[in-house]
Amino acid sequence: MHAPRSRPDRSPAIPEASMTRFVKLFALGLLLLPNVVGAQQAPRPGSGGNPIDPDAPRPIDALESVWIEELTFMEVRDAIRSGKTTVIVPTGGVEENGPYLAGGKHNYILQQTAEAVARKLGNALIAPIIKYVPEGEIDLEPGTIRYPGTIGVRVETFKAVLTDVSPALRANGFEHIVLIGDSGGNQQPQVEVAEALSAKWTDGKTGIHHIPEYYNWVDRQQWLRERGINEVMQDPGLHDEFSATSIMMLTDPTTVRMEQRIRAGHFSINGVDLAPIPRTLALGSELVDWIADLTVAAINEATGETDGS
Incomplete structure (x- = not known):
């Protein structure tokens, strides 16, 4: 038998100088590693160290907005101190609304109605719209949740969000927390949360109120009929009607697919023509004003205010 031949070593030879440089670089890397790790773990600017004084003066003019998420903490603080002690918590939804309306229908409507309510009150700011709301049981058919784009949460989850958000607003210094819901499934959970927190908050510091008059x-529909808008619900599966469409057009016409519907010859809803556009927009604006007036009156009654001051 022949002894197995040993294979020649074909690995490239590493010059001694290159090996020396490699060792030096490796050692340098080990020395720098703690600094690199420390830099990665260092808090971002403003997140640590000395926090800003909550009472520090505002260095620039305030933005003119009633939406809390658009404001700085100083602007919210100063608005509360100036008398805006009511906060509106609007709840919307993301669900199917047929072939024409965007899934965020309720949220687009609330952009108009909640702002109108806050401005008519004169003493209110608006919390960010809560968009995840009950949309029915996921495992039951038929139901809204089977339509792609519908995103719902359990009633318990929705109530938990309201139950957590409200104390935060109370801690901010708001004296009245107002719940308005643009969807039917939001109403009863809001009633229950308002009742539970009202029973818990007995110090008189903050009141919480569900306002059913908004919905x-x-x-x-009677208001619209009095203005010549007589809808015939032709498709029971169409989650759409004139009031929603006209208000959404004020926010953004693309949310009702205005141009596409005009091109396709579908610029109508429930037998009502949406053209001329200026008429529909005018009715939408009047409707927002009417909804806001009803809601403001109900809020003032609930809070004991009479003039928004």
Whole structure:
């Protein structure tokens, strides 16, 4: 038998000088490693060290907005101190609304109605719209949740969000927390949260109120009929009607697919023509004003205010 031949070593030879440089670089890396790790773990600017004084003066003019998420903490603080001690918590939803309306229908409507309410009150700011709301049981058919784009949460989750958000607003210094819901499934959970927190908050510091007058579809449809808008619900599966479309057009016409519907010859809803556009926009604006007036009156009654001051 022949002894197995040993294979020649074909690995490239590393010059001694290159090996020396490699060792030096490796050692330098080990020395720098703690600094690199420390830099990665260092808090971002403003997140540590000495926090800003909550009472520090505002260095620039305030933005003119009633939406808390658009304001700095100084602007919110100064608004509360100036008398804006009511906060509106609007709840919307993300669900199917047929072939024409965006899934965020309720949220687009609230951009108009909540702002109108706050400005008519004169003493209110608006918390960010809560968009995740109950949309039905996920495992039950048929239901809204089976339509792609519908995103719902359990009633318990929705109530938990309201139950957590409200004490935070109370801690901010708001004296009245107002819940308004643009979707039917939001109403009863809001009632229950308001009742539970009212029973818990017995110190008189903050009141919390659900306002059912905001969500009044019967009177809303009557208001439209009095102005010549007589809808015939032709498709029971169409989650769409004139009031929603006209208000959403004020926020953004693309949310009702205005141009696409005009091109396709579908610029109508429930037998009502949406053209001419200026008429629909004018009715939408009047409707927002009417909803806001009803809601403001109900809020003032709930809070004991009479003039928004």
